[in-house]
Structures are given as C-alpha cells and as structure tokens.
Amino acid sequence: MRLSLLLPLANLATRHARTLVALAGLWLLACALFCFDIERRLTLDPGWDAPDSGSALAAAHMRDELGRNETPVVVLFSPRPGGPGEVDAADYRQAVDDALTPLYGNPDIGSLHTYYTTGNPALRSRDGTMTYAIVNLKRGHDEGVAAYQHLRASLASDRLDIRLGGELAVYVDVREQLDHDLKLAETISFVLLAGLLVWVFRSGVAAVLPLIVGAVTIVTSVACLKLATWVTDINVYAPNVVSMLGLGLAVDYSLFMVSRFREELALDQATDLALRTTMLTAGRTLVFSGVTVAASLFCLFLLPQRFFHNMGLAGGISVASAMLTTIVLLPALLAILGRRVNRLVPPFLARRPPDTGETGNWYRFSHFVMRHARSVLLVSLAILLVMGLPVKDMKVGPADSRSLPLTAESRQVQQNLENHFPTSEVAPIVVVVHSRDVLTAPASLSALYQLSDAIAGLPGVTRVAGLMSLDPGFSLADYQMLYQHPDQFPQAAAALDEFSRDRTTLMYVHFKQDPTSPEARALVAAIRALARPPALAKVHVGGFPAFHLDYLDTLGHHVPIVLAAIVGVIFVLLFLMLGSLLVPLKVVLTNLLSLSATFGALVWIIQEGHLSGLLGFTPQGALDGTILVLIFASAFGLSIDYEVFLLSRVKEMCDLTKGDSLKSVSTGMQRSGPIITNAALLIGVVLGAFAMGQVVFIKAIGLGLLLSVLVDATLVRMLLVPATLRLMGWLNWWAPKPLMRVYQRLNLGEIETDFRSKQE
Structure with missing residues (x-):
C-alpha cells in the first residue's frame, strides 16, 4: 500500500519548520488586518425569505411597484411619575406631539400614525394610560438599522416614558446582545480552555498549542468570510458560527494530533519519525473528519434560503480552516518543540506515562462492556x-422578542402590547392585488370589494384596511362613484395615493391572534384559499404570518x-x-x-x-x-x-x-x-x-x-x-x-x- 499523501506535509514540517511558522505568523497578521472591518461588509438582512414564495413575491411587489420598502417601529408612550396619566387628556396628547415633532420631515420615515391622527382605538391601552405610534421606517441598504438608531436618538420626553419595539427593534436588540455575548463567550472560552488544557496535557507547552491553532483558525475563517462577501451577501450571524465551530474543532483536532505525537515520543521514536507517524495516522483521521463535518454543513446549500447558505459556508470555512491549520501549522510547531512539548509541568500535575497496554482503565472498561454487550x-x-x-x-414556531432577556426594551414593549392593548396592529397580513383593468374601473372595484368583504368575514379578522375601508357604511356603488371621480373627493384621492399605484393595490388585514401563532398562519392559508375574482390578475399574501x-x-x-x-x-x-x-x-x-x-x-x-x-x-x-x-x-x-x-x-x-x-x-x-x-x-x-x-x-x-x-x-x-x-x-x-x-x-x-x- 502506498504511503499517504500527508507524508510530504510531514516532511515539509520537519525540514522547514521555522519557515512554516514564520509564514503562518505573517499570514495571521495579514488576515487580522484584512478582516478587522468585516462588520461593514456583512448584511443586516438575515436572508430567511423563501425565494418565489407568496410572502416573498408580495414583499417584492410592494417594494418595486408600490414603493413600500418599510418596516414598522412601535413608539410606546407610558406615564412617568408627575406626568400626564390619561391618554385622552390634552396634556398627554401635547406630550406625545412634542416627542414626535423632531420626526416630521425626517427623510427616513415613510409614514407616522398615532392614536390622535387616526382615532384608531387599537392604539390606546385598555386602561387608557398608554398609547403607541407606528413609525414606518424606510429599510434602505441596511434594513433600516441606521434609520432606527437615528430615530432612537431623536426621541425624548421629560413627561412620558418612551420605549421602542417591533420587528426591527427586536432585531437591533438581538444584534447588540449577540455582540456582547460573543465577546464574553470567546474570552471565557480561552481562559477556561487554557486551564483545562494544562490539566489534560499536564504540560504548559502542550497546552498552548491548541490555543494557537484556535486563534489562527478563527482569524483565517473570518478573513475567508470577508472574501466571500465580495461574491455573495453574508449575514451578521455568520461570525458567531465561525467562533463557535472554529474554536471548538481547532481544540479538538489539536488535542488529537498532540496526543498522538506524544504517544509516539513515549515509544522512544525520533522526533521526525514520531511526526510522520502522527501525520499518517492522526492526520489522516483528521482529514476524513474535517471533510465529513464540512460536507454535512455544505448540505445546507440544498435549502433555498440564503440564511442557510451563509451558515453552511461559515461552518464549512471554519472546519476547513481548523483542519488545514492543524495539519500544516501544528506539525511545524511540534517539529520545533520535539520532546520539549512535554515541558512546564505544574508541580501538582506530575505527568504520568500513558497507559496504552492491557492494564489501562479504558481497556478493562471496554472488556466489561463487550462481555455484557447485549445488556x-x-x-x-x-x-x-x-x-x-x-x-x-x-x-x-418563529423566534420573537421572548428570545431576548427581560431587560431588553423591545421585549418590554411587546409584553405591554400583549397585556394592555386590545389588539396589536404592528404585524398585519398584507394582500397585494393586481387588477386586469385600471383599478378605478367598475369591474376592478367590484372585485376588490368582493375580496375585501370575503377576507373581513374570516374568523379572527378585526378589520381590513385598503381602498374598500373608507367607511363601513359605504356600498359598492358608493366606492365606484368615489373612485371614478377622485378629483372631487379628497378622501378617495388620499386612499388611492396611500394604497395604490397603477393597477396594483394592497390591503392590510388586522386580526386577533398572535402573529407568531398557528392560528395566524391558518388565517393566511384561508386567505390564499379564497376564490380570486376574474377581474383580478394576481393576489399575493405577505406579512410576517405569511412569511x-x-x-x-x-x-x-x-x-x-x-x-x-x-x-x-x-x-x-x-x-x-x-x-x-x-x-x-x-x-x-x-x-x-x-x-x-x-x-x-x-x-x-x-x-x-x-x-x-x-x-x-x-x-x-x-x-x-x-x-x-x-x-x-x-x-x-x-x-x-x-x-x-x-x-x-x-x-x-x-x-x-x-x-x-x-x-x-x-x-x-x-x-x-x-x-x-x-x-x-x-x-x-x-x-x-x-x-x-x-x-x-x-x-x-x-x-x-x-x-x-x-x-x-x-x-x-x-x-x-x-x-x-x-x-x-x-x-x-x-x-x-x-x-x-x-x-x-x-x-x-x-x-x-x-x-x-x-x-x-
């Protein structure tokens, strides 16, 4: 049987160890300088949308045809000690207006709705002490995060307590918490690993090697991740996968390699021979292991969502980096150290020779297991x-604000909406409709009226906002008259401007159920199952429950x-x-x-x-x-x-x-x-x-x-x-x-x- 292809690597590490280590140092420095600003290259769009799904098509039509690429932010107002206490009081309204005044004229805001401008009772708490405004922020290239941060900095009041919530607020809070958790986890991991590695190896020198491999693995992985941003969108969650898997596998692989190398040295093998044997046994095993783990992660590319592509790529890069660092850099370090790999033994951890014979505990334990194999x-x-x-x-089910700690502002807002308001209208189902004829044609309006009436009659629906919601007492004939003469009826002109462009219009379906509940998803399915009137060319159902x-x-x-x-x-x-x-x-x-x-x-x-x-x-x-x-x-x-x-x-x-x-x-x-x-x-x-x-x-x-x-x-x-x-x-x-x-x-x-x- 011919010798493994890993033998040339072993020979290279033996003959040019110091050169390899020096090159690795330069590589580490170059990667660190290259990837230090990777956060600027990462997209804040997680990529969870299923391509060509009804919700994705609805979002695309809203963006491309209606110019609606916005995300709602909830601005919750609640009393402060000594401040106004009743939402319907004049001083409460004045305090809300004063707080929102800096937002008017903000180019990042598409629209702003309050209890006072709409008269919508859903925006008033049951006890009348809290109210909220809905601020629709333009997403932009960063999913609206910069606009949200500007909004957060613009809001202030000395009479009312102001907190922000909604999907974007949850997302920003999650990102800020993850950044904190990631730094803390990496710090704790390295400190604990350093101590445990000394205990496992009973050698300070050997204990340092997995940490070196881990550091090189993480930096290399992040640099490769930044390279990937040049050809595809990579979301901000990917570095978490790199840190978690990269560090863990680097330590695992290093432990396996160093342990085998020390085992060969214990057999009185020369350093070069021990290293070759280690590479041809443990090294071969690590290559198979790395390829296997990476292959399983790359299978995530079979899912259509970009989020899984990013996770598979980040995981595969981490595994490959850990494997390559272990079989290229680590052998060079071992070649330089030789038997010095066993030095710096703590006094309380006197090194014991490895027991690889038939008297070891594991040997006896395995014999016991195999004697009673069936049991x-x-x-x-x-x-x-x-x-x-x-x-x-x-x-x-989907993740929501409950994923955050109780101290998170967006979670507190969500809890208040659930506990103190009759219904939440923050995450409606969105129905995007394309008519065959112009929207104001009698046949088109008749079809819209029929569809809106059918949706409003579904269980759980509280109201439908759209062209057919100007007044509950209006009949189809009233709507046909209004929209055929919008220049004479400002209310009709405003509705056309708010809900429609050309032959495309939308409806917001508000409902009783929690947007994350199975009942909300069942309502989406029921809307999609409704018969489409012949005058309507397409109907797409979107919004969070549909997504x-x-x-x-x-x-x-x-x-x-x-x-x-x-x-x-x-x-x-x-x-x-x-x-x-x-x-x-x-x-x-x-x-x-x-x-x-x-x-x-x-x-x-x-x-x-x-x-x-x-x-x-x-x-x-x-x-x-x-x-x-x-x-x-x-x-x-x-x-x-x-x-x-x-x-x-x-x-x-x-x-x-x-x-x-x-x-x-x-x-x-x-x-x-x-x-x-x-x-x-x-x-x-x-x-x-x-x-x-x-x-x-x-x-x-x-x-x-x-x-x-x-x-x-x-x-x-x-x-x-x-x-x-x-x-x-x-x-x-x-x-x-x-x-x-x-x-x-x-x-x-x-x-x-x-x-x-x-x-x-």
Missing part, C-alpha cells in the same frame, strides 16, 4: 429512546432532502475511510438516535421551560425551525468526529492484530477513550460558553450542540459503539467484493503496519 446495548438504546420521547410534543407559513412549508419540503444528503455523504466518506459497509450504516443509525435524544432534551428545556430559571431564559413554547436544521447539520458532523477518532484506532488495531475483534476494540478504546473524553470536555467548554449567552437563538444552538457532544461522547462512544462492534464481530469490516475493489483502488486506507520499521 449494554439494550440499556443504552433504552436511555436514548427515553431521552428522545419529548420529540413527539415538539412544536415549531413564517412559507418558511415552514419550505423546510417541510427541503429538509428531508438535506437530511438524506447529509446521511448519504457521511455514509460514503466513512466507507472510503474504513472499507466497511455495515459500520457506516451503524454509525448513521446510532447518530440519529443520539440526535433524537438531543432534540428531546431541547424540547424539554427550551420549549417546555424546564431549567429556564437556572439557564436564565423564558420558555419559548416552540422551537425555531432554523435552530433544528443547524443543530442537525452541525451535531451530525461533530458526532462523526468522535466516531472517526475511535474507529480509526480500532481499525488500526484490527489490522495489527489480524482481525482480533475483542483486542482491537479494547486497545482502540484504551488509546482513543481518554482523548475523546477530553475532547468532549474541551469543546463542551466552548459550546457551554455560548449556551450561557442571553439570546435564546444562540443559547439553544450552543446548548443543543453541547448536549449532542455529551451524549455522543458518553452513551454512544463508551457504551453503544463497543457493544455493537463486539456483537457484529467480523461483519464490522465486511463489504461486497465490488465495493472492496473500489476501496482498494482509491487506496485511502490506513498505513502499512510495518511503517515504523521501514522508516528506520
């Missing part, structure tokens, strides 16, 4: 199935394809690594069980709110579909990470022992078990730091990945895998002859067992 298998499966039971109660309905429909259609692709890619890559047909199948099945346990735990914690007091969040009542997809893709890849670490050593031992299943599994467990446990602990620290953030979206992702890693490193790798390997026996490495010929032709298997003697 262990049944107990492990039972635990995973019980953990996964809550999945049957899973509900999928979320389309989002869920898109996930329902595409996610099974993505999951199948992830499973298929991982199956193929594991076969190419191991030359086995049944082991990859077993891996896929056990990982699916592990993920079901993870999702069950998320339902129990995030959806139902158990441990919410301890973790500091509000129960969500549902899980965001975005979270579920990202966790599946990332966790499936990460779980394969540990599977590859274990199986590579088992396969290596199997080749050395000529197929002795019991000994190969036990020895493989003895040599990889401590590494997998330590790797899970270290990456758990990184994910746990992110899980402690204040935004539930990132908290749920960090917590979900943390749970997945813990379940995978304990129940699955320590119990389920050795038990199934024992029960399958020789079938572990079986493959049909045609597939085995493919495997042998590609020559991606392990190195020859007599490699060390050949090198000597």
Whole structure:
C-alpha cells in the first residue's frame, strides 16, 4: 500500500519548520488586518425569505411597484411619575406631539400614525394610560438599522416614558446582545480552555498549542468570510458560527494530533519519525473528519434560503480552516518543540506515562462492556429512546422578542402590547392585488370589494384596511362613484395615493391572534384559499404570518432532502475511510438516535421551560425551525468526529492484530477513550460558553450542540459503539467484493503496519 499523501506535509514540517511558522505568523497578521472591518461588509438582512414564495413575491411587489420598502417601529408612550396619566387628556396628547415633532420631515420615515391622527382605538391601552405610534421606517441598504438608531436618538420626553419595539427593534436588540455575548463567550472560552488544557496535557507547552491553532483558525475563517462577501451577501450571524465551530474543532483536532505525537515520543521514536507517524495516522483521521463535518454543513446549500447558505459556508470555512491549520501549522510547531512539548509541568500535575497496554482503565472498561454487550446495548438504546420521547410534543414556531432577556426594551414593549392593548396592529397580513383593468374601473372595484368583504368575514379578522375601508357604511356603488371621480373627493384621492399605484393595490388585514401563532398562519392559508375574482390578475399574501407559513412549508419540503444528503455523504466518506459497509450504516443509525435524544432534551428545556430559571431564559413554547436544521447539520458532523477518532484506532488495531475483534476494540478504546473524553470536555467548554449567552437563538444552538457532544461522547462512544462492534464481530469490516475493489483502488486506507520499521 502506498504511503499517504500527508507524508510530504510531514516532511515539509520537519525540514522547514521555522519557515512554516514564520509564514503562518505573517499570514495571521495579514488576515487580522484584512478582516478587522468585516462588520461593514456583512448584511443586516438575515436572508430567511423563501425565494418565489407568496410572502416573498408580495414583499417584492410592494417594494418595486408600490414603493413600500418599510418596516414598522412601535413608539410606546407610558406615564412617568408627575406626568400626564390619561391618554385622552390634552396634556398627554401635547406630550406625545412634542416627542414626535423632531420626526416630521425626517427623510427616513415613510409614514407616522398615532392614536390622535387616526382615532384608531387599537392604539390606546385598555386602561387608557398608554398609547403607541407606528413609525414606518424606510429599510434602505441596511434594513433600516441606521434609520432606527437615528430615530432612537431623536426621541425624548421629560413627561412620558418612551420605549421602542417591533420587528426591527427586536432585531437591533438581538444584534447588540449577540455582540456582547460573543465577546464574553470567546474570552471565557480561552481562559477556561487554557486551564483545562494544562490539566489534560499536564504540560504548559502542550497546552498552548491548541490555543494557537484556535486563534489562527478563527482569524483565517473570518478573513475567508470577508472574501466571500465580495461574491455573495453574508449575514451578521455568520461570525458567531465561525467562533463557535472554529474554536471548538481547532481544540479538538489539536488535542488529537498532540496526543498522538506524544504517544509516539513515549515509544522512544525520533522526533521526525514520531511526526510522520502522527501525520499518517492522526492526520489522516483528521482529514476524513474535517471533510465529513464540512460536507454535512455544505448540505445546507440544498435549502433555498440564503440564511442557510451563509451558515453552511461559515461552518464549512471554519472546519476547513481548523483542519488545514492543524495539519500544516501544528506539525511545524511540534517539529520545533520535539520532546520539549512535554515541558512546564505544574508541580501538582506530575505527568504520568500513558497507559496504552492491557492494564489501562479504558481497556478493562471496554472488556466489561463487550462481555455484557447485549445488556449494554439494550440499556443504552433504552436511555436514548427515553431521552428522545419529548420529540413527539415538539412544536415549531418563529423566534420573537421572548428570545431576548427581560431587560431588553423591545421585549418590554411587546409584553405591554400583549397585556394592555386590545389588539396589536404592528404585524398585519398584507394582500397585494393586481387588477386586469385600471383599478378605478367598475369591474376592478367590484372585485376588490368582493375580496375585501370575503377576507373581513374570516374568523379572527378585526378589520381590513385598503381602498374598500373608507367607511363601513359605504356600498359598492358608493366606492365606484368615489373612485371614478377622485378629483372631487379628497378622501378617495388620499386612499388611492396611500394604497395604490397603477393597477396594483394592497390591503392590510388586522386580526386577533398572535402573529407568531398557528392560528395566524391558518388565517393566511384561508386567505390564499379564497376564490380570486376574474377581474383580478394576481393576489399575493405577505406579512410576517405569511412569511413564517412559507418558511415552514419550505423546510417541510427541503429538509428531508438535506437530511438524506447529509446521511448519504457521511455514509460514503466513512466507507472510503474504513472499507466497511455495515459500520457506516451503524454509525448513521446510532447518530440519529443520539440526535433524537438531543432534540428531546431541547424540547424539554427550551420549549417546555424546564431549567429556564437556572439557564436564565423564558420558555419559548416552540422551537425555531432554523435552530433544528443547524443543530442537525452541525451535531451530525461533530458526532462523526468522535466516531472517526475511535474507529480509526480500532481499525488500526484490527489490522495489527489480524482481525482480533475483542483486542482491537479494547486497545482502540484504551488509546482513543481518554482523548475523546477530553475532547468532549474541551469543546463542551466552548459550546457551554455560548449556551450561557442571553439570546435564546444562540443559547439553544450552543446548548443543543453541547448536549449532542455529551451524549455522543458518553452513551454512544463508551457504551453503544463497543457493544455493537463486539456483537457484529467480523461483519464490522465486511463489504461486497465490488465495493472492496473500489476501496482498494482509491487506496485511502490506513498505513502499512510495518511503517515504523521501514522508516528506520
């Protein structure tokens, strides 16, 4: 069998180590200078819209044909001690007008509606102490964030308390909180990792290496992310993925490489030979692991939303950067250090020689597991199935202001709207209509009247605002007369100007239900199911409830394809690594069980709110579909990470022992078990730091990945895998002859067992 292509890299690291490290230093400096302003290149549009969906088409027509590219901001007024207390009082109205006066003439504001200008009772609280204005901000290239910040700075009152809410306000608060959480998580991660790495390696020198690899990985990933902004839009969430996955995997991979290198040194191998062996064993495993994790993340490109493309790209870049840094820079550092990698041992952590023989704890533990393989298998499966039971109660819903801490201003506004106002008219369903003839033609007006009347009659609808809502007492004949002579009726002219352009008009459908509720989505479906009058060419239904309905429909259609692709890619890559047909199948099945346990735990914690007091969040009542997809893709890849670490050593031992299943599994467990446990602990620290953030979206992702890693490193790798390997026996490495010929032709298997003697 020919030697791996990683051998030239090992030789390069041995002969030109200092040059490689110097080049890496220059690369790090260049990347840091290049990416320091990446935030200016990132788009504030998350990219959640499903292309060509009804809601996306409605938004596009509103923007292109009606010139409506605005987002509503709620300006909530409430009494201050000593200030006016009744909304209907003259001094309260004067205070509101004084606060809003700086906004008139602001070019960023499309329109402004108050209780006093519209007389709409929905803008007045039930007890008459609070009111809110709706300010429609123009989105612009930055989704209206700059306009929002200017609006926030312009509002002030010494008589009333003013707070801002709405979708844009929630978005800005989330971004500001995420920036704070990200910096805090990175700081905590590095500090904790530094201490834990010293404890794991029992060497200060060895402990520094994963941190160096992690820093280079993150900076490289961010620089590559900035390059990607030149060819596509990258949203502001992507750097969070880079930090979380990049740092975690860099530490994992470094731990695996450094541990194998020190193991070879302990066998009295020369530094250059130890490094070559490390690269051809651990390095090969890391390449397969990195390709597998990256491939699972790149499968997110099969979803139509740009958000998932960004997450897949950011994740893939992070994995590739971690893998390349580990197999290019780390070997050079190890070549320079040699046996000095074991120096700076803390006095309280005297280094023990690694126990890789048949007397180690992991060897004995694996023997116990395999002696009771059937019982262990049944107990492990039972635990995973019980953990996964809550999945049957899973509900999928959108993220809202409850994702923020209670101190967030936008969340407080949302709570006030829900608790103190009869109905909220901040997130209406929008119906965009195209008529075949001019809008003021009798047939067009008749069709609009018919459609508006049908929508108003649907359960839950409180009112429909549009051309047909000037007066509840007007008949169709009245509207036809008004709009045929708009120059004589200012009310009709104003309505045409507000709601229409050419043959396009829109209706705002206000309703009782929460915009995030299933009932709101059902109302969207009911509107779309209404018969379209013949005089109307097109009818598109948009707004937040429609967007979320389309989002869920898109996930329902595409996610099974993505999951199948992830499973298929991982199956193929594991076969190419191991030359086995049944082991990859077993891996896929056990990982699916592990993920079901993870999702069950998320339902129990995030959806139902158990441990919410301890973790500091509000129960969500549902899980965001975005979270579920990202966790599946990332966790499936990460779980394969540990599977590859274990199986590579088992396969290596199997080749050395000529197929002795019991000994190969036990020895493989003895040599990889401590590494997998330590790797899970270290990456758990990184994910746990992110899980402690204040935004539930990132908290749920960090917590979900943390749970997945813990379940995978304990129940699955320590119990389920050795038990199934024992029960399958020789079938572990079986493959049909045609597939085995493919495997042998590609020559991606392990190195020859007599490699060390050949090198000597």
